[in-house]
Amino acid sequence: MSAVTLEQPVGQTSSASKFIRRAPGILGLLFLAIVAVVEIVPFVFTVVNSAKCLPAINAAPWAFIPSSGFIDCRNEEGRPLPASAMTSGATFQPSLEGYQMVIARDLPRWFMNSVIFAAAVTICRILIDSLAGYSLARLKFPGNRLIFFIILGTLMIPGVVLIVPRFILLKQLGILNTYQGLIIPLAADAFGIFLMKQFFESIPRELEEAAEVDGASRLTTFFRIILPISTPALTALTIFSIQGMWNNFMDALIIVGTNPSLWTLTLGLSSLQGAGGETLIWNLFLAGAVITTIPMAIVFFAFQRYFVEGVSYSGLAGQ
Amino acid sequence: MRRSRFAVFSMAALTALALSTGVLAQDTVTITLMGHGSSTAEDDALNASVLAFEEANPGIDVDVQLVPDFDTVLQTAFASGDYPEVFYTGQSLFRQYVDAGVIANGSGYIESPEGFYPALAAVYSIDGELYCPPKDFSNLALEYNTDYFDAAGLEYPNADWTWDDLRAAAEALAASGTLPEGTVPFGLNPDIDRWFAFYVQAGGTFYDEEGNFVFGEDANHDAAVSALDFTAMLTQDGLAASSSDLSAGWPGEAFGQGKAAMTMEGNWIISYLNDTFPDVNWGTTELPAGPGGEGTLTFSEAYCVGADNEHPEESWALVNFLTNEAGAERVAAEGFGPMPSREASGASWIEAVGPVGEAFVAGGAYAVAPVTPAGFGEFRDALGNGVGAAFRGEEDSVDVIDEAVEVSQELKAE
Incomplete structure (x- = not known):
């Protein structure tokens, strides 16, 4: 009966009712298109303006069509060329000045430091978080639950509160302004331990019992049996860690901020804001921003599927 | 046994860590x-x-x-x-x-x-x-676009200028019909770190001899009101506009883009204009004097x-x-x-x-630092919003100053 009533409007299809049925979908697409434009346009203009001379950025920030051939931003006397010589309408003359300047300002070193920092912290986290998570999930020892709640409790403490105590502790240990000072405090994190513990608890115990019967020790079981089947959780952990450390500013600032040879990309980028004295050199700054963004964009596109899985798995949209 | 060996190992590791960066005599x-x-x-x-x-x-x-x-x-x-x-x-x-x-x-x-x-x-x-x-x-100084003044046949601004001269020149620029479409005579933001210059020119002070913050109080009240009246009238009469009204990030950018014939910015504008707007012709002079004499920030x-x-x-x-x-x-x-x-x-x-x-x-001879006491963020916000409202003609100058003084007195009482 009810099926018949539902069929009836379909039988008398008019173009208006067709439109009404499709409207939600069309509206949804329209909404998504607007969101996509809002997200993509700033990125496009970052890239486009990073390849302009300074006068062109100020005179025509919206010009987005490059004409062929790169130009020098200054004439033979070293005076900047006027904007009228490098833009017209929506087209502009591209220049590599911003990229040349940013590379001259030690960007390769910042890049290397960011890679070392993100990679070292991520490797440490994979190892320590999974071992800790496994211990809390499977080993019976006194205070097991208490330790877990303390670890979980640290998630509730806002990061800024820890800045000064962490600074003092690292200073006492004498490892301020060193790689180890930057890596050790971040080598394990409560979120990662929690993520791994929850995952390990979902693995059937029978697997481990079977390994035990075959004479495998706890560690062998962990490394040979448990870790290989934990890739979904490990991938999520890796992605969150790389992303978090690549964009980390505050820890890096407090720990290695006073030693330029250890600056990461985020610190270097921040230092570029003052590079022109009281003038913000936009092409330099935007070139730095583009180079900082590219590796993350590559990681994202390469691991896109895992990103989504990671988010749905952890129930969190990043950490 | 195994546990104690681990303890020894971790102690050794920590010690090595501490020593590795130890300071030599x-x-x-x-x-x-x-x-x-x-x-x-x-x-x-x-x-x-x-x-x-x-x-x-x-x-x-x-x-x-x-x-x-x-x-x-x-x-x-x-x-x-x-x-x-x-x-x-x-x-x-x-x-x-x-x-x-x-x-x-x-x-x-x-x-x-x-x-x-x-x-x-x-x-x-x-x-x-x-x-x-x-x-x-x-310091803040007055920057002017020499091409616009030449086109209008006007004398360049000079150090003897008063508020009346500034206003007269702005009116003459507007009336000359030589300014490009959308260009205003004066680029001025409702930013208290600019507006305070007019307050000082009107004779206003920030601190009394005991070091108390006295913006807008007693004799300073009239100075504050006249400074706000003067600047708000410039804006409402279309002689001045803020950088956002001119689609620019700051007044210096509006000036460089040719959207304002004059503006008041500090030393930072020199290298900015030279590097970013090399084809703009411009000059500088001291800010005009107000009823209270010369003043800059x-x-x-x-x-x-x-x-x-x-x-x-x-x-x-x-x-x-x-x-x-x-x-x-x-x-x-x-x-x-x-x-x-x-x-x-x-x-x-x-x-x-x-x-x-x-x-x-x-x-430098007469500049004043626009420093408000620590913890006076609320005062700065109240005055900044009030100056903006007065520029747009939404609020009366006297009310804006009275409200700001009230906030300042509450903060001082705390």
């Missing part, structure tokens, strides 16, 4: 100078000065740390109790840092303090004692010596080297944006930057 004293980075040329000049200091003082090593997000790094160091021997301090943070007890009193240590601009020295003094020698500073930084400091002698030696007459001359000769803090070096700086620098140096 040294004969020389190392002091740290912390600040924010500036342009490459400025950073290089500072490093060269420090190198010259180290050569002249073989027993002292200076570790120059130019850090991003400097205020955060410095305040973290303050909180840890272990902070640099010498550090930059901006005028708005000076009193806060003195109250926190982290800045040493420089009176008796600072070389020839009488050579600094009196207004600058006053910013970093408490009860007549100079705590930190000013490093360098910038100054923005500065100082070198401060840390109060908790194992090497005060060496720290003062460094600071004096950087800010004494010879130090000021070195800053001047490089011709960076900010000016040296000593009056005697003004001429050398003008020589380095060219004639546009004259107006900025001239302002």
